[in-house]
Amino acid sequence: MIKEYKTIQEVSGPLMLIKKVEGVKYDELGEIELPDGSLRRCRVLEIDEDNVLVQLFESSAGINLADSKVRFLGHGVQLGVSSDMLGRVFSGMGEVIDGGPRIIPDKMLDINGTPINPAARNYPSEFIQTGVSTIDGLNTLVRGQKLPIFSGSGLPHANLAAQIARQAKVRGTSTNFAVVFAAIGITFEEADYFISDFKKTGAIDRTVMFINLASDAAIERISTPRMALTAAEYLAFEQNMHVLVIMTDITNYAEALREISAARKEVPGRRGYPGYLYTDLATMYERAGRKLDCEGSITMIPILTMPEDDKTHPIPDLTGYITEGQIILSRDLYRKGILPPVDVLPSLSRLKDKGIGEGKTREDHAGTMNQLFSSYSRGKEAKELMVVLGEAALTPIDRLYAKFADEFEKQYVNQGFNENRTIEQTLDLGWSLLKILPRAEMKRIKPAVLDKYWPKEG
Numbered sequence: 001m002i003k004e005y006k007t008i009q010e011v012s013g014p015l016m017l018i019k020k021v022e023g024v025k026y027d028e029l030g031e032i033e034l035p036d037g038s039l040r041r042c043r044v045l046e047i048d049e050d051n052v053l054v055q056l057f058e059s060s061a062g063i064n065l066a067d068s069k070v071r072f073l074g075h076g077v078q079l080g081v082s083s084d085m086l087g088r089v090f091s092g093m094g095e096v097i098d099g100g101p102r103i104i105p106d107k108m109l110d111i112n113g114t115p116i117n118p119a120a121r122n123y124p125s126e127f128i129q130t131g132v133s134t135i136d137g138l139n140t141l142v143r144g145q146k147l148p149i150f151s152g153s154g155l156p157h158a159n160l161a162a163q164i165a166r167q168a169k170v171r172g173t174s175t176n177f178a179v180v181f182a183a184i185g186i187t188f189e190e191a192d193y194f195i196s197d198f199k200k201t202g203a204i205d206r207t208v209m210f211i212n213l214a215s216d217a218a219i220e221r222i223s224t225p226r227m228a229l230t231a232a233e234y235l236a237f238e239q240n241m242h243v244l245v246i247m248t249d250i251t252n253y254a255e256a257l258r259e260i261s262a263a264r265k266e267v268p269g270r271r272g273y274p275g276y277l278y279t280d281l282a283t284m285y286e287r288a289g290r291k292l293d294c295e296g297s298i299t300m301i302p303i304l305t306m307p308e309d310d311k312t313h314p315i316p317d318l319t320g321y322i323t324e325g326q327i328i329l330s331r332d333l334y335r336k337g338i339l340p341p342v343d344v345l346p347s348l349s350r351l352k353d354k355g356i357g358e359g360k361t362r363e364d365h366a367g368t369m370n371q372l373f374s375s376y377s378r379g380k381e382a383k384e385l386m387v388v389l390g391e392a393a394l395t396p397i398d399r400l401y402a403k404f405a406d407e408f409e410k411q412y413v414n415q416g417f418n419e420n421r422t423i424e425q426t427l428d429l430g431w432s433l434l435k436i437l438p439r440a441e442m443k444r445i446k447p448a449v450l451d452k453y454w455p456k457e458g
Helices: 133-138 157-167 188-201 218-237 250-263 277-285 314-322 331-335 365-389 396-413 423-434 447-453
Strands: 008-012 015-018 029-033 039-048 051-056 069-072 078-081 089-091 107-110 127-129 149-151 177-186 207-213 242-248 289-291 297-305 325-328
Touching: 078 218, 107 218, 133 365, 133 396, 133 423, 149 157, 157 177, 157 188, 157 242, 157 297, 177 188, 177 218, 177 250, 188 207, 207 218, 218 242, 218 250, 218 277, 218 297, 242 250, 250 277, 250 297, 250 314, 277 314, 297 314, 314 325, 365 396, 365 423, 365 447, 396 423
Parallel strands: 089 207, 149 297, 149 325, 177 207, 177 242, 242 297
Antiparallel strands: 008 015, 015 051, 029 039, 029 069, 039 051, 078 107, 289 297
8 A cells, every 4th residue: 555645844946855754765756646636756865764855857836735645656766678669769757759659568677777797797899880980990899888979069979879879780790789879958959850860761660769858857867878778788688689878968967966966955076066976977887788698788878078178077087987988079170071070099999909800890900990090190290290380391201191191081080970881991991091101101010911901003
């Protein structure tokens, strides 16, 4: 028998205090029934003896303290999961919003899942082809990896996210591949772009979408990524699928966490974010990976906009500690019209060496990757010298490196958001660009590989 309480003491913004409550647990879900019979949901934030502080998922406007009733449901926020979720669009609270029928769940799962036990993890080692040269060729994504994209306000990270969701696949395997896409605190215009893009290209058929709009309550923003990860865990570890989880924008999630923390009058940490931001992000990120004796896997690409393009801001800073690298978008490349504007030199995939080579991509991958990095870096230095001293002051070889840097940006980095390159196309393009330089400069490629792949004259 669910007990009802008519002891609401006060409402302050999204928070409500209820007195004389028995047997309620932290994070438990509750319902508030208004005098007109309408329901609003809440979650237990704090318990002090028989006093309970809850946070509302919807607005507190119109709640009559004397006549409203509260009941607690005995469980936390749950998501009903089923393989029928593929191809569907849900709200940040897991409700169907695409106009189709409701999902009949196989089971109900608590969204606050636990991180994968390190002893039960299987090492990421399989290449995922995204079709984006700067990722596949230079900062390779590996199945089970967490590889965030650091963007800035106004940069086209939404287009890159949609491109990866459309194009990503695990090569050389017949296992099902699915995408779980969580949009956190985005505008209606962005939500419409993602949904229409996925429907137009047919990517929606293998995608589960969770859309949380900027106008929705902050507490729903906290639930959205956990809803997405719960769906991903079900598809990966119970349906044996390879699941790619894309979450945009983690900055909106952290802002919601700060808002709730301030409402609870917690002592703020760096830049007003709660001191437990690192732990909170880790509880999400560490749910991705591969498990021993399990076919499925969760690979995660969280996208976050760096406030003021600052890599040392708490959100990108802490994310970098927990994840295995980062892809950084450049405002300078974007101004030049290069899309996607991936800045390859500060970008890094810590697991790239594990997913490339013969049998995974191609035997020349590691050598060409290192040579392209080295040559582009030297080319950028040559261009900086050219600005200060003029082109005439450069040596002939430095002029070739400067030319290489320009062509590398125009052809390799710049591919637009609709071109889907195979890893072979990416590697061949790398070789054709290296041909700008003399063969004697190829110091990072083994001679046997160089003899086999160096482009022939004519």
